[in-house]
Amino acid sequence: MTSSLFPLTPRLAKALARAGVTVERAGLVWRVRRGDAAAQLLLPDDFPLEIKAVQQLLDFAGVGWPDRPAPVRCACATPDFHPGSLAPVGSIVATDADVVVPAAIGTDINCGMRLITTGLTQAQLAAHEARWTGALTRRLLHAETDVPLRAGAFRALFDDGPEACLDALDAQGVWAGADRTRLLREVRDCIALQSFGGNAAHAPEAWTEGSGTVRAPDLGTVGSGNHFVEFQIVEAVLDRHVAYAAGLRVGEVVVMIHSGSRGMGFHVGQRWMDRARALWPAGHKHPQSRLYALRGAEAEGFLQAMGTAARYAWLNRVVIAEWVREALEACVGAGGSRLVVDVPHNVVTREQGLNLHRKGATPAQAGQWALLPGSMGDASYLVSGLGNADWLWSCSHGAGRAVRRQAMRREAAASQGTETWRCLALREERRWEEAPEAYKPIGPVIAAQEDAGLLRAAVRLRPWRTFKA
Template sequence: MNTSLVSCWPRLAKALARAGVTAEREGHVWRLRREQAEAQLLLPAEFPLELKAVSQLLDFAGVGWPDRPQPVRCACATPDFHPGSLAPVGSIVATDPDVVVPAAIGTDINCGMRLLTTGVSQAQLAAHEPRWIALLTRRLLHGETDAPVPAAAFRALFDDGAAAFLDAVAAQGVWAGADRSRLQRELAGCVGLSRFGGAARHAPEAWVRGTARVRAPDLGTVGSGNHFVEFQVVEAVLDRHVAHAAGLRVGEVAVLIHSGSRGLGFHVGQRWMDRAHESWPAGHRHPASRLYALRGADAHGFLEAMGTAARYAWLNRVVLAEWVREALEATVGAAGSRLVVDVPHNVVSAEHGLNLHRKGATPAQAGQWALLPGSMGDASYLVSGLGHPDWLWSCSHGSGRAVRRQTLRREATRDAAATDWRCLTLREERRWEEAPEAYKPIGPVIEAQEQAGLLRAAVRLRPWRTFKA
């Protein structure tokens, strides 16, 4: 055990020792080891190291089979690191290219962020606030959605991709007012989308059979938990070249959307987690972590199924963005809205000859834009990736949770009336569970990653109005 760890964090040192973990710290970097597993963690000094999250990360790093114990090449975690259900949030694990771990990303496949410009100032939007809030409350909170999709368009999406879907979908409902050519152009700003495979056979049969018009009940919905649609004000430009390219100007409003693949992600994710469990060799003791890997043809099958759900997650965020554009154009005529970037943080991606499992972590190749939100009361950032190989070409997906939802339910929350941001929701518990104090401060998260060479901050945005379903 590292002497400095024992002297500075005696309780943590004892807990790690009981768990068979050795830990060394140099600056913001922790190096963690356990039998047949090792990982590194980037964590600001003021953030606590959570034993449960460390154990989950090393479980993830040590996944394998009785006859092939070490298919993991590298494991690391970013400053938003905290425990998840099986794999920790804020982790990236690289496996051999014929290996995947379905439980690493779970059921919210291709959960991600989508940032839009509006081209209008906060003052302009504030003057019409009651009207656009009423329109979006109907869509985002009451679920008055209208996003019909013919089965043929779903088949096109799952078999051929996003561009084929936009060519195939009928001009009905939300699609009647959507600018198809703009949506086609915006595909270039969707990180990783073109690499996802897919096949209609992985989707619910009712969605892809025949010629009927399908109403997927959760298409164009935000989802629960930490998902949101948030109106933000550009507060500071830190890299004027990126800000100019993104179309972001100080004082103007942008909209950040955080959602995923909804029911289809659960349909795909649970099925393949079950399949991985069932494939464990008979007669061998199952891993205590409940993390199971797939290899060979099964791994390729998972990636195809995952890509199917990932394409649906893209579509879900597109529909949410179109609800926003619909409301703005009906009130302030904001027809100049454009996509800044759409980026995933919960997928397996084939990169650099490896399968990179990002669980609550964002791709950050050199020059690639990423989105890191703080909380309803803290800033969000548009950043530019620096492509650091030691951190698997990744960065955090936000600030990271600091307090469990169950704890916050038992505590009084701050008086939101004293702030300039507001949460719009029909469920009061969202204000408790997602209160700003539930999250780590975003400042140290950004600073640590800049110092370590993972990213460069480009634009800071502050929250204004947040929709939580």
């Protein structure tokens, strides 16, 4: 299944003209403009230039207020660019340091990728597959979780940060078998985590009041949509120095986790989107884009609230990783797992004196590692960022969706699995919605960003077993 909107058909050209959008192309770089709003896109040959996504990006680039010039300094999009609910996925927008746009991040705050090693080969895991897949099916798909935290541990997380939370854990539930020293060490390999502030006042009161044990119902859950837990095989080393530093060898099994802040992100994100709308100057027409900016103290308040949810997203991925480690140790006797990297793609970070809004885009400062998943039938990559300022020190967060979920549900012929990969899911429609045909090919996405100087591919990972909730 393919899109019909390949650049630049006469039909698309006419639609862009009707929308007041001008387009220029130089190689793989597209520059778009509407009025004072401008942006650039990096699109491989034959990738769709979708008018809805272009309009959303220009809405994002032109955000502001009736009484103040637009605060956006630069807007761009990576090859996984496609429409989102309000802001397009695969976009990066830099605003003044006293401005934020809550709706540009939405409710899936600090959605991100986490990669851990297993120290095992495919043959070693295949010999015990029924046991560990059964254990993880109960944890990840049936939500048979046990993640007790005292309210004090939640307060420590939100007020003081990840290390304080880990220090406050009791040896109960998933924490009974957790290696605290390893978890504390792994905090340093989480990109941007230490930059997020927080305050328990932004969290649900039921989690932070008193001294009793709290069981947040969605802590340690993957979520729906494109979130996943995937066992992958190291298929090729493309940069031996990065692979050595990451401790990855050809043939080894690794586990990639894609999840976010779950209900906590919705709790924070929706409140601040509503607040930004409510603060729109009275007597002025609201923007059709429904993108509202905050400035000054309100912007700082959002960043603190966002950081609170971002810390929860980190803890959520930690718990999922611990479920994986628990299953492998119980079923295979493997206890040497290590974190390679944990990287966000749905946050605002303060860099270079700007607020960088990354909506489905990944930090890629020079030497920084990032994870770019394909589909569950295509490769994923560990890459090294090159710190390209023209693309706001960022890269894509994956291949990008090519076909909407509603359309995929109508495609009964979508791939359900092969001899080399298989999806474990409770709902058949999840396999349809997330089939490889729903996504762009990852190869051109990587190649375009290498050619443009955004990243360097280091390790290619082949999907093997994918858990989809």
